[in-house]
Amino acid sequence: MTATEPTTGAGSSSASDNGWPLPRSSRTWGGGSVFTASIATAVATWCFIIGGYVSYYLQAGPGTVAMIAGSLIGILFIALACVPITAKYGCDTVTSTVPQLGVRGKYLAVALIYLATIGWNIYLIVLLGRSVVAIAGAVDISMPSWTVGLIGVIAIGLVVVILRKGADSVKDFTRLIAAVVILLAIAVIVLIVKDTGWSNLMSLPATAPYDDEKANWASGLEVLISVNLSWWAYTAAIARNGARARTSLWPVVFALGLGVGLGSLAGFYGGLVVPDSAGDPTLFVVDLGGTAFGIVALGFVVVSSFGTTTVGMYSAALALRQLPGVKNLSWRMSTVVAAIPALILVGFFPNPVFDNFSVFLAFLAIAFAPMCGIQIVDWFLLRKQSYDVAAIYDATPRSTYWFTGGINPVAFGSFALGVVTYLYLLDPVSYVFRSPFEYMTASIPTVIVSAVAYWIGSRVFYVRSGRFGYVAGPR
Structure with missing residues (x-):
């Protein structure tokens, strides 16, 4: 792709579905559309499982505070790293990383976004299948275990059909279910409080806490920070369609940030009331609520899962279209290619995938915390909030962002240091932690270490000499 391709002969739908920068005249989403797409993405079936993990560590009172605080911390990093770039230039997340990673280094972002969005989609679809089986069980219809995989495969096929119109499908479909997902979370919370009593709910113990209370607080925060960092993979698919940067910023912050925190309270309280459920709504x-309420609630779970999976599959397909072998395919075929791994894992391995949710949460922070640190420093401190858009889309050595062989070694080194920092502080498999995790979590130090390393490396190797688009500073 040459530097001039994005602006020559590309209609708005082509730009929207290929990652080219959307001109302001083509950004048709108002604040309401951005909000409904964001809230339908945030408040989905995953909220129950997210909240269920917090119930391992904290009681209802401190857990509620930790979840809201963790959501705001996580979305702060996204609001600083991702929203300003994608909303200003109308680009997707992958292309927003070119000034930091290089024109070839952006393929790291392709891999991270694809793995994150497909991972979330798989968990949502497995829960969708479990919900259908639970609905059948509520009316005394027994289904074999493989039914979960079969239902999941059918659901993924329906999502691919829904996405046939690209970005317009995301906007239209999420508008329909935004109200549904909010009502679901509120109804489940009201049910739990009514059945258990507020005072009893507040006194219920955490189900598997550490001996160290500080570590429990840090773990509750870490779960929600990790989840909100995953919006790095989703935000551009929504924010780039907003008419102005402000149109996207606050709906994203309130809907994606607070939305997932508040929405996860249902699973959190459910995990405390029914400890063996770990927040899984199919188990409580x-x-x-009784058979009638359970069927309706699980039906809402099915519908909400479709909404978030639709946005996730759109983001996954958009990321894959940055690859040379995929970008020339039709949009519909791209969505099919993006869905293939999910079809295989959901169809044949739903239970192993579902049982490793905690490892997936850690992956989100390991992947996106370093990227947030790097992008924040590059945009606000090093580039002074200005990029060369033509150079971003120029994949030749002539590009300002070519660096070394198309890759920025400083960025990749900083990313690696962030990954090492996280793994030192928290083992993503065993969840064994090392100090100072109990005081800082694992994600926050990871963002800081990557940011500082990138700032120092860029100043030493690039800024002082004015290379790769940096303005030369004093020696």
Whole structure:
């Protein structure tokens, strides 16, 4: 792709579905559309499982505070790293990383976004399948275990069909379910409080806490920070369609940030009331609310899962279209290619995938915390909030952002240091931690270490000499 391709002969739908920068005249989403797409993405089935993990560590009172605080911390990093670039230039997340990673280094972002979005999609679809099986069980219809995979495969096929119109499908479909997902979370919370009693709910113990209370607080924060960092993979698919940067910023902050924190309270309280459920609604809503309510609630779970999976599959396909072998395919074929790994894992390995959710949460922070640190420093401190858009889309050695062989060694080194920092502080498999995790979590130091390393490396190797688009500073 040459530097001039994005602005020559590309209609708005082509730009929207290929990652080219959207001109302001083509950004048709108002604040309401950005908000509904964001809230439908945030408040989905995953909120129950997210909240269920917090119930391992904290009681209802401190857990509620930790979840809201963790959501705001996580979305702060996204608001600084991702939203300003994608909203200003109308580009997707992958191309927003070119000034930091290089024109070839951006393929790291392709891999991270694809793995994150497909990972979330798989968990959502597995829960969708479990919800259908639970609905059948509520009316005394027994289904074999493989039914979960079969239902998941059918659901993924429906998502691919829904996405046939690209970005317009995301906007239209999420508008329909935004109200539904909010009502679901509120109804489940009201049910739990009514059935258990507020005072009893507040006194319920955490289900598997550490001996160190500080570590429990840090773990509750870490879960929600990690989850909100995953919006790095989703935000551009929504924010770039906003008419102005401000149109996207606040809806994203309130809907994606607070939305997931507040929405996860249902799973959190459910995990405390029914400890063996770990927040999984298929294991407690029928018992708490009765057959009729359980069927309706699980039906809402099915619908909300479709909304978030639609946005996730759109983001995954958009990322894959940055690859040379995929960008020339039709949009519909790209969505099919993006869905293939999910079809395989959901169809044949739903239970192993579902049982490793905690490892997936850690991956989100390991992947996106370093990227946030790097992008924040590059945009606000080193580049002074200005990029050369033509150079971003120029994949030749002539590009300002070519660096070394198309890759920025400083960025990759800083990313690696961030990964090492996280792994030192928290083992993503065993969840064994090292100090100072209990005081700082693992994600926050990872963002800081990557940011500082990138700032120092860029100043030493690039800024002072004015290379690769940096303005030369004093020696």
